[in-house]
Amino acid sequence: MIGVLGAGAWGTALAQVAAADGREVRLWARELEVVASINEAHENHLFLPGVPLAPSIRASDDLAWVAEADPLLVVTPSQHMRSVLSGLDARQRQLILCCKGIEAGTMQLMHEVAHETCPSATIAVLSGPTFAHEVAKGLPTAITLACADAGIGRKLAALIARPAFRPYLATDVVGAEIGGAVKNVLAIACGVVEGRGLGQNARASMISRGFAEMTRFGLARGAHAETLAGLSGLGDLVLTCSSTSSRNFSLGVGLGQGRAAADLLADRRTVAEGAFTAPVLRAAAAAAGVDMPIAQAVCALLEGEATAEQMIDALLARPLRAEW
Ligand SMILES: NC(=O)C1=CN([C@@H]2O[C@H](COP(=O)(O)OP(=O)(O)OC[C@H]3O[C@@H](n4cnc5c(N)ncnc54)[C@H](O)[C@@H]3O)[C@@H](O)[C@H]2O)C=CC1
Ligand SMILES: O=C(CO)COP(=O)(O)O
CATH class of the missing domain: 3.40.50.720 (NAD(P)-binding Rossmann-like Domain)
Incomplete structure (x- = not known):
């Protein structure tokens, strides 16, 4: 049973x-x-x-x-x-x-x-x-x-x-869990891209650079790279960042359209886990010394520290760097 x-x-x-x-x-x-x-x-x-x-x-x-x-x-x-x-x-x-x-x-x-x-x-x-x-x-x-x-x-x-x-x-229990937790935050970022009408290129970039963040954080916490590139990491990231069936992606769409997080989250009976994970992920990344600019930007947006426009502008204005 x-x-x-x-x-x-x-x-x-x-x-x-x-x-x-x-x-x-x-x-x-x-x-x-x-x-x-x-x-x-x-x-x-x-x-x-x-x-x-x-x-x-x-x-x-x-x-x-x-x-x-x-x-x-x-x-x-x-x-x-x-x-x-x-x-x-x-x-x-x-x-x-x-x-x-x-x-x-x-x-x-x-x-x-x-x-x-x-x-x-x-x-x-x-x-x-x-x-x-x-x-x-x-x-x-x-x-x-x-x-x-x-x-x-x-x-x-x-x-x-x-x-x-x-x-x-x-x-790799740690890798399976980190993939699932982090992708929810990244799905909010991809929803913002959709909500602001920024196009498919931008969304693909957000998925790829988000995956780089997931990998950096995961490796710092002892996850295996193969797990992060598998179903529970990249697989779930691609799914959740591509569909309004995702509650996290849909939350991001609303934020991208300029609605406040508090309004979007009020009275909902279903759970958008990324909204709860974002602040703790920001703190955990800081504690591990890992740079996670997209996760940080989502957190700032959810907490009203930045608008969706400011979030995207800040990500685009980051210094040029090596891809890996
Ligand atoms: N919906 C999906 O497609 C998938 C969801 N998940 C994960 O499954 C977990 C549960 O999500 P869903 O089943 O989608 O939930 P849901 O959004 O469909 O329903 C909300 C759930 O939260 C419960 N809840 C509310 N307040 C609670 C409390 N104080 N104590 C205990 N339970 C409380 C409700 O009883 C209900 O079961 C989440 O971590 C989610 O990320 C994972 C894979 C797919
Ligand atoms: O985890 C999920 C699919 O794998 C469900 O995603 P959402 O919680 O964003 O709806």
Whole structure:
């Protein structure tokens, strides 16, 4: 039996993948309306409307009941992962972390937070170019499954692989997490390019120079270059920087059109992780002595320290330098 913690769009889509072979899946939802919607209508009206869900997915707001399952896919927003995992009992279990971010305050990656909150758990990371609505419809998707213990990684990959859902194995947990966290911030920058109508050349440049930043930061934190160039890094960067299906890209489009971050973020029920990751990434990059001008510019824009026009002008005015 597989458990899923978090019934947003991605947790629901992953529950659907896990249930594709008729397996029982327990899904923890925070909202009672989501529990009722999944159990009664077999649909998540709030976070993944329009996708019929497998009847073997059963939802509950009872964390202990869901946590009887093993492994547990952890699919909460990054900033709430600690509080949700803190509610688990201390038994030994396998956690597959699926959220993309860095914790504010501690500057910890998700596996570091999970190690602190669940010291006896085995930890893997699942991350890649995976829009939830496409995965839920069964469209072909490849993803990185990273686990420091390659044997456990292989077993978990076999457990969640489906004909159209293909995990690739890695042991570089740090690289898989940094790719997923940093690309969200870069997607906001690409959205700004789109919102200001600056063209495809500018967006491709932003993706390439953003990838250079992701690589510099990742290597400084111990990631492997190959992981950053793979599905969880470059793959997800390209996806998220190219589509209004991305919440982060769409946030950037709004910022590029001159709207204020506070207005764009107010009252939204879905999560644009890049808005939370940007300030902690700026601090983490400074602490690691890594230059991340695009991430810094996104942060300045979100915090109202610069307009979108000033952000782009400042990036274009940087001194000429070697590409690598
Ligand atoms: N939507 C997607 O296509 C993908 C999302 N992800 C990642 O999955 C994670 C979850 O995102 P989505 O499923 O898209 O969420 P969502 O944006 O669809 O829904 C918001 C989620 O946040 C939860 N939430 C709100 N306040 C909370 C709190 N105080 N404590 C715990 N949970 C709270 C809600 O219950 C809901 O599950 C994020 O880290 C995201 O980056 C990863 C890959 C794809
Ligand atoms: O992580 C994602 C796709 O891999 C989803 O991106 P957004 O959170 O920007 O919608």
